[in-house]
Amino acid sequence: MAIYDNMQAMEEEIIKCMKCGNCQAVCPVYKEVSTESGVARGKIQLAAKILRGEAKYTPELYKKFDLCLQCQACSANCPCGVKAHKIIMAARAELTRQDMLPFAKKAAFNVLRRPALFDFGLRLGSTFQSLAFKKNDTGMSPRFPIGLEMRRVIPALADKPLRSELPEVNAVANAKRKVAFFTGCVTNYIYTNVGKAVVEVLNHNGVDVIIPKEQHCCGAPATINGDIETGKAMAKSHVDIFSKLDVEAIITVCGTCGGTFEQKYLELLADDPVYAEKAKVVASKIRDIAEYLVDELQVDFSQLGNVPITFTYHEPCHIGRGMGLTRQPLEMLTKLPGITYKPMSQPNRCCGGAGSFSLTNYDVSYGILQKKIDDIQSTNANVVVTGCGSCRMQLEDGLAQGKLPHKVMHVIEVVQQAYRNAK
Numbered sequence: 089m090a091i092y093d094n095m096q097a098m099e100e101e102i103i104k105c106m107k108c109g110n111c112q113a114v115c116p117v118y119k120e121v122s123t124e125s126g127v128a129r130g131k132i133q134l135a136a137k138i139l140r141g142e143a144k145y146t147p148e149l150y151k152k153f154d155l156c157l158q159c160q161a162c163s164a165n166c167p168c169g170v171k172a173h174k175i176i177m178a179a180r181a182e183l184t185r186q187d188m189l190p191f192a193k194k195a196a197f198n199v200l201r202r203p204a205l206f207d208f209g210l211r212l213g214s215t216f217q218s219l220a221f222k223k224n225d226t227g228m229s230p231r232f233p234i235g236l237e238m239r240r241v242i243p244a245l246a247d248k249p250l251r252s253e254l255p256e257v258n259a260v261a262n263a264k265r266k267v268a269f270f271t272g273c274v275t276n277y278i279y280t281n282v283g284k285a286v287v288e289v290l291n292h293n294g295v296d297v298i299i300p301k302e303q304h305c306c307g308a309p310a311t312i313n314g315d316i317e318t319g320k321a322m323a324k325s326h327v328d329i330f331s332k333l334d335v336e337a338i339i340t341v342c343g344t345c346g347g348t349f350e351q352k353y354l355e356l357l358a359d360d361p362v363y364a365e366k367a368k369v370v371a372s373k374i375r376d377i378a379e380y381l382v383d384e385l386q387v388d389f390s391q392l393g394n395v396p397i398t399f400t401y402h403e404p405c406h407i408g409r410g411m412g413l414t415r416q417p418l419e420m421l422t423k424l425p426g427i428t429y430k431p432m433s434q435p436n437r438c439c440g441g442a443g444s445f446s447l448t449n450y451d452v453s454y455g456i457l458q459k460k461i462d463d464i465q466s467t468n469a470n471v472v473v474t475g476c477g478s479c480r481m482q483l484e485d486g487l488a489q490g491k492l493p494h495k496v497m498h499v500i501e502v503v504q505q506a507y508r509n510a511k
């Protein structure tokens with residue numbers, strides 16, 4: 089049985105919890121709301137009630153399980169090894185089966201499931217965004233209430249999506265290796281420079297980069313919110329697209345995308361007779377860009393050009409705790425000539441973004457973000473580097489709200505600078 093198909097599959101995980109409350113110390117949400125249902129322990133007890141048939145499926149119950157970033161801090165720090173974030177996901181899936189998914193999310197995931205419609209909507213959005221948003225120095229803010237916090241600063245959609253700008257095959261003379269690139273939505277529609285930096289740096293290292301045109305959203309927003317059917321459809325589609333390719337790796341630039349391919353697709357398709365094995369092969373090829381450059385290509389970063397910045401690093405939850413990549417991004421960045429690293433006190437504390445969480449729970453999200461911004465400020469760095477587009481959006485909002493001058497860059501953009509400065 090695939091784990092999100094039935095709450096029963098979570099029973100063993102649920103009874104492992106000894107209610108010690110250690111998760112309170114690490115849960116960013118609990119630090120804001122201070123309620124038992126805000127922390128993993130409380131949610132696990134609610135999940136136990138679902139299993140016993142004692143909990144009523146109500147919108148209020150959905151809201152309680154919605155109040156979680158899926159940052160995995162609870163699971164990483166639980167003395168009993170309880171995978172609390174998975175129990176929370178399973179409860180969301182059960183609530184969605186009981187028709188408790190809010191209408192707006194249901195409608196959004198219906199669009200996500202139709203890649204052509206999703207793409208059309210975002211291209212249209214790019215053309216008409218100035219009607220709904222006013223531009224300022226740091227990004228854009230809503231002109232009128234459109235379901236987004238009025239003070240929120242968000243980046244503009246790119247004029248042209250990355251996958252329309254770059255060819256499907258980005259080859260170099262005498263290539264030694266060939267990889268595929270899963271761009272993800274944020275890189276495809278917003279931070280297109282990140283995708284261009286990936287291709288430039290890989291080509292520079294003699295790697296051909298294939299960007300399959302038919303790829304689309306990885307489905308994480310739907311899966312994480314409990315819409316497992318949409319998650320499965322997206323998983324099958326990507327397993328088909330990427331297993332056709334003769335490549336040694338599939339590069340990602342976002343921990344949520346990477347973790348979705350590496351772990352969620354396996355969980356979603358575990359009992360599928362056709363897709364379970366194919367999904368494992370695809371998952372085994374997933375490499376975050378930092379992981380690929382450091383571990384596979386073994387680039388000598390100390391020989392690149394000067395990058396005269398003082399930076400601090402925000403470790404995205406889904407790259408650090410999710411994909412287990414705590415070493416590679418910093419190993420790469422700190423070796424670059426001319427660069428200075430000023431660590432935050434808690435680089436791996438969640439920024440509070442978590443995709444739709446920051447839309448539906450802006451106040452809680454903003455409280456979490458504020459702690460991250462304070463930590464950034466205490467470092468005296470002038471650049472914040474991270475490896476996830478949605479963290480970047482969140483950090484840019486926090487820095488803009490605080491009228492702070494810091495620039496936010498993706499790790500691969502810093503490495504691109506080093507290659508350019510070496511010329």
Ligand code: SF4
Pocket residue numbers: 104105106107108109110111112128129132162165166167168169170172
């Ligand atoms: S989830 Fe883990 S840390 Fe939290 S109460 Fe249960 S056993 Fe303790």
Ligand code: SF4
Pocket residue numbers: 114115116117118126127128155156157158159160161162163172173
């Ligand atoms: S995943 Fe993060 S936000 Fe959710 S309960 Fe665990 S620590 Fe709290």
Ligand code: SF4
Pocket residue numbers: 157158159343344403404405406407437438439440441442443476478479482
């Ligand atoms: S937004 Fe970033 S820091 Fe927050 S949960 Fe997602 S990956 Fe983690």
